[in-house]
Structures are given as C-alpha cells and as structure tokens.
Amino acid sequence: MLDTLRRIVQEVNSAADLKDALELMTRRVRDAMGTEVCSIYLLDAQEQRYVLMASEGLKREAVGCVSLGATEGLVGLVGMREEPVNLEDAFSHPKFLYLAETGEDPFHAFLGVPVMNQGKVLGVLVVQQRDNRRFDQSEEAFLVTLSAQLSAVVAHARANGSIEALARKAAPNSTAIYEGLVGASGAAIGTAVLLFPPADLAAVPDREAEDIEAEVALLESALVRVRADVRALSERARGRLGDAEQELFEVYLRMLDKHALAGEIVASIREGHWAQGALRTVIDTHVRAFEMMDDDYLRERAADVRDLGRRVLAELQSRNRRPQAFPDNAILMGEEITPTMLLEVPQSRVAGIATIQGSRNSHMAILARAMGIPTVVAPSLPLKQLDGRELIVDGFRGRVIANPPAELRHQFQVIIDEERTLMAGLEKLRELPAETRDGQRIALQVNTGLFTDISRSLQRGAEGVGLYRTEIPFMIRDRFPSEEEQQRIYREQLQSFAPHPVTMRTLDVGGDKALPYFPIVEDNPFLGWRGIRVTLDHPEIFTTQLRAMLRASEGLDNLRILLPMVSSVFEVEEAQQLIHRAWLEVCEEGADILLPPVGAMIEVPAAVYQARALAQRVDFLSVGTNDLTQYLLAVDRNNRRVADLYNFYHPAVLHALAQIVAAAAAEGKPVSVCGEMAGDPGTALLLVAMGVEVLSMNAPNLLKVKAAIRNVARSDLEQLLAEVLQMDNGEVIEAYVALQLERAGLEELLGKRVVA
Template identity: 75%
Template sequence: MLDTLRRIVQEVNNAPDIPSALDLMAKRVRDAMGTEVCSIYLRNNSEERYVLMASEGLKREAIGRVSLGLSEGLVGQVGLREEPINLEDAFSHPKFHYLAETGEDPFHAFLGVPVMHHGDVLGILVVQQRDARRFDQSEEAFLVTISAQLSAVIAHAHASGALFEQLDAHEKLPTIYDGQSGASGAAIGQAVLLFPETDLSSVPDREVEDVNAEIALLDEALVRVRQEIRDLAERAKKSLGAEEQALFDVYLRMLDRHALPAEVVAKIREGHWAQGALRMVVDAHVHNFEMMDDPYLRERAADVRDLGRRVLGQLQSRNRRQIEFPDACILMGEDISAPMLMEMPQERLAGIVTTRGSRNSHMAIVARAMGIPTVVGCQNLPLKKLDGKELIIDGFRGRVIANATAELKEQFQDIIAEEKHLLAGLEKLRDLPAQTEDGQRICLQVNTGLMTDINRSIERGAEGVGLYRTEIPFMVRDRFPSEEEQRLIYREQLSPFAPHSVTMRTLDIGGDKALSYFPIEEENPFLGWRGIRVTLDHPEIFIVQVRAMLKASEGFDNLRIMLPMITSVFEAEEAQHLIHRAWLEVREEGVDVAMPPVGVMIEVPASVYQARALAQRVDFLSVGTNDLTQYLLAVDRNNRQVSDLYNSFHPAVLHALLHVVEQAHEEGKPVSVCGEMAGDPASALLIMAMGYDALSMNASNLLRVKAAVRQVNMGFLRRLLNEVLAMDNGEVIASYVDLQLTKAGLGELIRHRKSG
C-alpha cells in the first residue's frame, strides 16, 4: 500500500494543471481502494459551499455544478466534525442529502475524510460503494493518509486562485501568494516577466568533426559575455557599494578559462558541439547545487543557470528581446540574478518577486541594499498568467497580491504614502537624542553588512554600529578574503562612524548562512556546526579575521569584537585567548592599537542561563532576538508550517530578555539588543523599560524607534512592562501593547511594525 500511495502522490504532483491533478487523484484512489466511486468536494470560501470538483463514478456533468452548504449533507458533516465518517448505509443517516444530479442512487457504503492544511478544512474526499458495508480500518487509514499527502496540492491550488477560476469568472477575487520577505516595503506596479531568451534545456545533442572551430566559437562567446558582465558591473557602481559589486567578480571568476569554460572545452573535445557541451556542464552544476540542503549553496544554481543562458545567447547570436519597462515595474521571474537586476532602468523598478530563492540570494542582498520591496520563494505564483498584470508587493509580510479590489489597492496606496510621509517627517529627529519625555536616554545603533548601509545609517543619526555582519564580505566571494582585503573592508566601516563604536561580529556561518567554497552539509544545520564552533575549529580563519579587524581600527579606537553562538563559558574564554594572541601579533608588527572590548551574543537558551557567568568574563553582552526566539520556541520562522508560531512577544522570550539584562547589570556590564525586536517600536519600548543600554537595528527603522522613545515616559513604560510580564499569552501581549501604545498616540509608528 505504501508503494501505491507513493505512486499516486508522485503522479498527482506531476499533473500539468489543477483539474488534471484532481481527476487523476479521484481515478487513482478509486482504483487503489477497489471502490466504485471516488469524489472530491472542495470548499469555495466565497460561496461558503463544498463544490464537486472531481469524480470517478458519478455523472461527469455534475462536476463543477453540484454543491453543498458547509453544514449540508454527509459532506458537510465531515467538514464540521473534521474527522472521517464511515457508514454502512448512507441513505439511513439523518444527515444524508440526496443529490439527484450526481446519479448516486445505488451507492450505499460511504466513507468521507476531510482534506486539511494548517488546521483549515479545504475539502472532503469521499469513496462510495453499491454494497451496504462498512469500510475496514485499513481502507479508512489509507484514505486519511492519501488526504494528508495530497492536501498540499489542494492548498497550493487554493492559494493560486486556480480552483474556482471558471466558477468565479464573473467576479475576480483578490489572490494572495505567500513567499518570504526578501526586502521590506510595499509597492504597486505592473508585472514584467523576466525570462531567458535562450532555453538550455531545448539544446539538442550534436556531434562535430571540427573541434577547434567549436572551441573558437566558445571563446568568442565568452569574450562577449565577460565584457557584458564588466559593463553591468560598471553600471552597478552608481547604485551599489564595493561589497555588492563583488558579486560581479564572482561571475567573472566563474567565466575564467580554467573554471566552467574548461569543463565545456573538455566536452567539446569529446566530440560535442559547443551548445550541447555547454548544456551538459551547466545542467550538471545546477543539479548538484539544487540537491544541496544548504539554502545559500542552492542559490548558486541560479548564478550558473544565468551564466549558461548568457553564453548560449552569444553562441546562437540571437538578437536580444526588447523589454518595455513601465514606470512602476514589478520585476518577476523564477530566478532573477544580480546582473539581470542591473540590466533594467533602476528608476522604474518598484518591486521584485521570484518563485525561487531566499533572503540569502545575491539578488535579495542587492535588493535590500537598493531599498526595493522584494518577495522571494513565492512558489505558487503563476508567472505567465500574471505577466503584464497589476501586482501589489507586500515586502513586510512576504506576500504578493493579484486581482486586488479597489479598496485593497487604496489600502496599500495609503500604506506606501504613509511610509513616505512618516519617514519625511522623522528626518527632523536625526540629530536629536533618543530620550524619553522624562529624560531617560538610550543609545540607538544600526546593524550593517553592506557598504550601502553606511550612508543610510549616518543620514538617520545612528550612534554607531551595534552589529556588523562580517559574513557578508565572505558570502559575496568565491574564496576566503585575505587579511588585507578584510582590513580594507573593516576600515571602511570603522572610519565613517568614528568616534562611535562599531561592533564587529566574528564570522558567523552555518545555519542559513554558508559559503559556496566552504560547504557545510548537515541534517540539522541550526543545531550543528555554526558560529563560534566553526571558527574555534579553524583558528587560522579566526585569527586572520581578528588581525584584520585590529589593523583596521588603528587610529580610530572604536572597534568592539562580538562572538556569535556562544553556548558555554569555555567557548568565550577560548576565543578571548585567540583574540589576545592576535592582538600581541599585530602589536609586535608595529600596529599601535589598544585591546578592544570583547562581548558575546546571547542567542541560545544556554547562554541566557549563563548570562552572569559570561558577563564576568567579557566586556559586554548583546542579545540576538531572532535566533533566541527561534531556539526558545523551537520554531523556524522560514518554515511555513510553523512560522505562525514565531512570536517575539511570547512570555518565554520577554522573561529571558529580562533575566539577561538583570544578570549583566549585576556585574556592571552593558547589554544591548541587536535582533529585529530592537527595530520594532512596540518591542523596543518594552526592552527599554527592562533597562537595556542600547538598541541596534536596520537603518530604516531607526527614526521610527527614536520617535517612539521621545513620545513616552519611563513611568508609563515600566507599568506596561509589569502588566505584560504577568500575562501568559504572546498574542494577547502583542495586542495589548499595540492597544496601549495607540492610546498613547503612537499608532502611526506601530501600524506597520511587522515590517521587521
């Protein structure tokens, strides 16, 4: 039965469209169970009815026309009870509702199970048989199992709006497609589908006799593609910093004669024509990358695929398709690489959405640097159907909306206008202190990683950097940066903020952050080899990075070093030993720098309960609320199955934060928050009430938080904190905090706080 189940699921998943998938599902389940009828009723929420959408055994003309109310008949009862109903004789049941149009007169035995996804009933799967009999336990278990396996297919169809397109042809309802936020913000514009001019998969196999001629053709194509990439890199200088421009260097290295092209040449020498050889090499690399568990490494498949298309385009000497970009353009595609992004007029780009990818893709990194609202990984988006249509990009929540009503569109227009108006009004706060009405100050810093973050941070009046993510310069290269390369990068961060401090987190890879040239393959990367564990196992990497930091700080004296993913006192002491060793080395080389303050990140439960012991050994603590919340609640917020459970206002999170600040202050050590809670005005005010010394956030949130701080007093905040600490429900706490802050006049500042 397990093999049967697997075959059914595989066939249904490979169906060309939703109606075919439903028909196939009904036919295969009927055959597998040996019954005479299998029907699928799906819930139409707009009509509040279950509609017969597929059937094997009932009249075909009834499909799409027959429906039942949500509490009507045995189908309605299955939905209401959210459990199977197994009847020997359906006709004798008081809830039986006869549907003459279906031709179900002779079928007595009835088994119906709900199709559920994330706690919602999407439909009912029914099997029927002429004989009056009760289906046995194995049959019921099979139908429940197949329903659970296929619920995702139906859920995707619901989300895409494909289920009831024909039934609702006269009334197009808004359709929401869920993805992940690649860059926050909202945008409304016309979708432009960016698709490759050349299709590698369609290239046939051909044998050639003149191998040298094919190699010469390849070389000519490579010369043109390399120049194309250089031209795009030159254009990128106008809108991107040095670090983001390094992405183009990665492309050029991949096109180096000894990299991918060498493999293509080898295939040509085996007798394949250039196009076919290119396809073989690109397909092999794409397949290898896509099979990797690590999300960052999977993103490299898009880079290889894009390069392959570009080279193929030059080999085939086709003229480029001229794309018309509207004034407010929503760029849409399966994969959009950073060079593809740079090819379009930047002033017309309103938003980006892709069906693949993640927040770690090169494109998402660039989009955040450019401040373009972006949604990635929007798997169910029907690209071809939406090309040229008006879309709403909700980068706050990671959603794309099509067929928006006038009211919904107006709502987002208001959000966009409010954001612009609010930011314009907040600019006057730039040089004012983050100080409450009764004089309590807090230091507001920024989280940085890209060079473009620097100007935006200074423009908003940041008092230093609370978290500089040093892994970004490592991620945009295809090798470890040298000590001198790192020194120059770090000095560019330290210089603009002096004399304010810049807290540099040592290399934090693993989990959802990986290096293509240093792969980490694990079944559970978030509980694996990551953060300080990697660098303590590779002191040669750690010491080179620390030496670069120390040398970069010469003359500024504003460096602070922070250690990620600390779970024990031993790790902190071992890292400090290596830092001290690096400091002695650079001093011996004549670099005049003081020993910088060293701190640890509190981002796992183990460090929460060792906060005081850690504070006794280091100079400062900083709480990374993103990972801390994830580990405390055992919730991966990028996992759609459980992301709704991720709640920063959960009592466990708030009490952990309070414990850390109390323990640190008992040892006289400063403590800050550098996670997303710091950039949300509502949670930032609670953190301030707890007594934290500094908040570090994305530059885009800084003025909003400063405005909130300046409109309250500490008495109000402490009363609010005490009230929520007595509550035991995170949802209730979040709602209560929003209500109280709105009453205090902060409604405009917290309205879109889910932007992160």
C-alpha cells in the same frame, strides 16, 4: 500498496494544474481501490460550501455545478467531525442527502476522509461502491494517507486562488493573493514585468560537432562577449554597490574561467559535442549538483550557474536581442531573478520584486535589501498569467496581491504614502538624541553588512554600528577573503562611522548561512555547527579575521568585537585567548592598537541562564532576539506552518530578556539588543524599560524608534513593563502595548498593515 501510493503522489505532484491533479487523483484512487466512485469535494471558504470538483463514477456534468453546505450531507458530516466516516449503507444514515444531479443512486458503501491543512478542513475525499459493505482498515488508512498528500496540493491552490477560479470559472483578471516569504520588507504597487532568460537551455538538442575547432572558437567568442557584459554590469553597478558586493561579478568571471565551467565545456566539445549541447550538459550537471545539496545557500548557487549558462547560450544563438521596456513602478517577476538580471533594469523604474524561487539568503534578496526594494518569494505565482497586470508586493506579510480591488489598492497606497510622509517628517530628529522625556538617553545604532548600508545609516543619524555582519563579504565570494581584503572592507566600515563604535560580529556561518566553498551539511543545522563553534574549530580562519579587524582599527580605536552563538563560558574564554594572541601579534608587527572591548551574543537559552557568568568575562552583552525567540519558542519563522507562533511579545521572551539585563547590571556591564525587536517601536520601548542601553536596528527603522523614545517617560515605560510581565499571553501583551502607544499619540509609528 506503498508503490501504488508513491506512483499516485508523483503523478499528482507533476500535474499541469489543479484541474488535472484532481482528475488524476480520482481516477487513480478508484482504480487502486477497486471501487466504482471516487470524488473530491473542496470547500469554497467564501461561500462555505463543498463543491464537487472532480469525480470518477458520478455524472460528468455534475462536476463544478453540484455543491453542499458546510453542514449538509455525509460530506458535511466528514468536515464537521474532521475524521473519516465509513458506512456500510449510506442511504440509511440520517445525514444522507440525495443529489439527483450526481447519479449516485446505486452506491451504498461510503468512505469519506477530510482533506486538512494546518488544522483546517479544505475538502473531503470520497469513495463509494454499489455493494453494502464497510471498507476495511487498510483501505481507510490508504485513503487517509492520500488525503494528507492531497492537502498540500489543495493548500497551494487555495493560496493562489485556483480553487475559487475553478469553482466559479472566475475571470482571469480577478483578485488573487499569493502567500510567500519576505525577501526584503516594504510595500510596492506597480505593473508586473516578467523577466525571462534570453535562451532556453532545456530546448538544446544533442548534436555531434561537424568541426570541433570551429565549435571551440564559437564558444570562446561567446565567452568573450559574456565576460564583457558582466564587466559592463559591474561598472554600471559600481556607484550603487560597494567593494564587497562587487565581488559577485568577480565570482561570475571566475566561473567562466578556463579552469572552471569554460574548461569543462571545451572538454565536452573535444569529445565530439557541438558547443550548445556541451554547454547544456555541463550547466545541467552543475545545476543538479547544487540543487541536490541540503544547504539552502548552496542550493541558491544553482541560479547563478543557470544564469551564466543562459547568457552564454544567448550569445551562441544570436546577438540581436531586443531590449525590454520597463514602465514606471515596475514589479519585476521571474521564476528566479539573478543579481545580473536585477542590475540590468534601471533602478529608478523598479518598485518591487516577486519571484517563485529564492530565499532571504539568495544574492537577489541581499541586493534587494541593499537597494531598498520590497521583495516577496511566492512559489505559487502563475508568472505568465500575471505579466502586465497590476500587483501589490506586500513585503510586510510576505505576499503578492494580483489585480487588487480599488479599495485594497487605495489602502496600500495610503500606507506607502504615509510611510514616505512619516519618514520625511522624522528627518528633523536626525541630529537629536534618543532621550526619554525624563532624561534617559539611549544609543541608537544600526545593523550593517553591505556597503550601501553605510550612507543610509548615516543619513538616519546612526550613533554607530551595533552589529556588522562580517559573514556577508565571505558569502559573496567563492573563496575565503584574504586578511588584506578583509582589512580593507572593515576599515571602510570603521572609518565611515568614526568616532562612533562599530561592533563587528566574528564570522557567523552555519544554520541558514553557509559559504559556497565551505559547505556544512547537517540534518539539523540550527542546532549544529555554527557561529563560534565553527571559528573555534578553525582558529586559522578566526585569527586571520581578528588580525584584519585589529589592523583596520588602527588610528580609529572604535572597534568592538562580538562573539556569536555563545553557549558556554568556555567558548568565551577560548575566544578571548585567540583575540589577545592576535592583538599581541599585530602590536609586535608595529601596529599601535588598543585592545578592543569584547562582547558575547545571547542567542540561545543556555546563554540566558549563564548571562551573569558571561558578563563577568566580557565587556558587554548583545542580545540577538531573532535567534533567541526562535530557540525559546522552538519556532522556525521561515516555516509558514508555524510562523504565527513566532512572537517577540511571548511572555517567555520578555522574561528571558529581563533576566539577561538584570544579570548584566549585577556585574556592571551594558546590554545592547541587535535583533528585530530593537527596530520595532513597541518592543523597543519595553527594552528601554528593562534597562537596555543600546538598540541596533536596520537603518529605515531608526527614526521611528527615536520618535517613540522621545515621546515617552522612562517611568511610564517601567509601569507598562511591570503590567505586561504579569500577563501570560503574547497576543494580549502585543495588543495592550499597541493600545498604550496609541493613547500616547504614537499610533503612526506602529506600522499598521492592511489585512486583505
């Protein structure tokens, strides 16, 4: 039975569309269970009716036409009870509803199980038989197991509108909402433009090389042109990207080196394969190797290899490619959009990005955030159907809306326009301090990691950097950067913000951040080898980075060092010793550098309870509220099943923050917050009330937070904090804070979002 189950699941998951998947399921289940009928009813959420969507054994013409109310018949009973209903004689049950259109007259035995996802009934899976008999426990368990598998297919179909389209035979231009994950925040409205690779590697056949040397020459000629294209792209992007991001192109060029992919392809040709076939074999091997890796970041590298393979294949096949036209406000769509594909499009034409594959860690998402392009990764996007249609990219909630109705489009346009108007109006605050009405001064700093963050941050009036993510220069290379390379990058940051402080977090990899050349494979990476645990285990990496930071700060003296993922005082003490040793080394080498302040990040519950002990050993504390919230609530916010539980206003989060600030105050040490809570006006004001002295955020949020602080009194905020700390429900707290801000005339800063 297990083999049968596995085979059915594999077939259903590989079905071309929802209709095929449902038909396959009913056919295979009927055969596997030896019954005479298998049917699937799906709930039309809008009409609140169960529609017969597929059946083996009932009349074909009934499919798509017959439906029952949410409480009607035995199907409705299964849905209401949210558990299996197993009847020996369905006709004798008081809830039995006869439907002549289905032709179910002779079927007495009935077993129905709910199809559920995230606690909601999506449909009902039914088997029936002529004989009066009760299905046994193994049969019921088998159907329940299949129902659980079917729920994923149905949930996916509901997210992209396939259920409604199939039930009502909706027009192709009907409105549909595709749920996904945020790659880069913001909202955009525009015309979808499907970016597709110039060549299809999968279509390349196997052939023997007629002339091996000619095939090698053909490949090398293609590689020369591709390298030239990559260099040209690098030059075109130089004005938009900094040295750190430019390293991406160097990675591409090194991958095309004779000691890397190019060498393997030539070796395959010399084994007797023609150039295109050798290319396909080598690229496929590397892509599969990356895709099978457990690490999210390494899996993303498969897209880079595939992109290079397509480019080489395109040059092998033809040099006559027609340029693609891009309308104003283009929404770039693709199965995956690589950085090179993105940078080939005129930036002035790009309004948003929507892809099927990718993550917040992909190079595409990193560049999109640097370029300020709203981006959503939605696996259910039907790319070919949406090409040329109007889309809304909702980078606030992580969804793509196709063919939006006029009213919804207008609502999003209002949000986009209001955001532009608001930001323009807030520009007058750029040079003013973030000071409450009763004189409490708060330092507003920015979180950076990319070169493009610098100019945007300075334009917003940032008073320094509260978090510089040093891992990004590491992530976009194919090797560890040297001390000199790191020094150059760090100097650029320190010099740009001088004399304001720049807080540089030491290398923070592991969890959802990995290096392609330093893989960390773990069953539970968020509870594993990450942050300071990695660097203390590799002092040679840590010391090199510390030396680069210290040398970069010479003559500026605005460096602050921050230690990530601290969970014990021992880690801080060991790190302090290495920092002191690195400082003595560079001083002995002739550098004139002050020993910089050192801080510890509070990101895990253990650090919350040791906050006072940590404060005794460092110069400042910095709270990473993103990870702290995730660990306190045991919620992965990138997991759509539990993302609704991730809430900064949760009482546990607020009480933990108050405890951290109190512990630091007892030792006379300042506290900064560098997580997303700092950039939200509502939570930022609660942090100010607690006594947080520095808020660090993404640059676009800085002026909003400044406006909120300048329009309230610290005394009023302390009263608000005292009230919410008595509450025990995060959603109630969030609503109450929003209400108080609205009463204070700050509703335009709350970032209201359209709910479709």
